[in-house]
Amino acid sequence: MFASIFILVLCLAGFAFIHSLLASLPVKRFIRRSLGSKADTLYMPVYNLIAVITIIPLVYVLYKYPGEFLYVIPSPWRWLMVAGQVVAFIVGPRALRDAPHRFKLRAQLSAPNSPEAGHLDIHGIYRWIRDPFLFSGLVIMWLTPFMTTNLLVIYILTTVYLVIGSLHWESRLVAQFGDQYRDYQKHVHRIIPRLKPYYEKE
Structure with a gap:
């Protein structure tokens, strides 16, 4: 065991690293620097592909x-749980x-509040x-809808990794969008969805 x-x-540690x-x-x-403007279109697909490959082991x-x-x-509770998973997917x-x-990439690597950083532009699911x-x-x-000892360990560690990663990601968004994102943080929860949509101030 x-x-x-x-x-x-x-x-999991190898994947996380x-x-x-x-x-x-x-x-x-x-x-x-290596790929120039091509990196903007290639990075995310390649990043996601590597993520899938490295999680296979x-x-x-x-x-x-x-x-x-x-x-x-x-049943029937397991099917309600599966339905929730489908929605989450x-x-x-x-x-x-x-x-x-x-x-x-260009926006993430730009200086805060610069034209390249862009506007926060909150819409869609980010309003909740x-x-x-x-x-x-x-x-x-x-x-x-089931749990084993090994699965529980992985889920606990993955939850910690996801929460830490989320905090790190938000720090980048604050650096990129400044006060726009700080105001957004005051009105919208990071994990628990709002009951009513948030509308960005003009």
């Missing part, structure tokens, strides 16, 4: 060594579509929640 948990933690390294500003600056080891079952949710692509300017990726990730994990 402990051996399988150790291997799983190593796989590669994922964080590629998301760091120094690496992004190096990529943009973790998924495989977890499949081979799931650990002891802690619980299995019976839709949130990620929607979040990218609603704020593509947040993920452009500041970090839809964190929200969807937590929902997908914790609405899994």
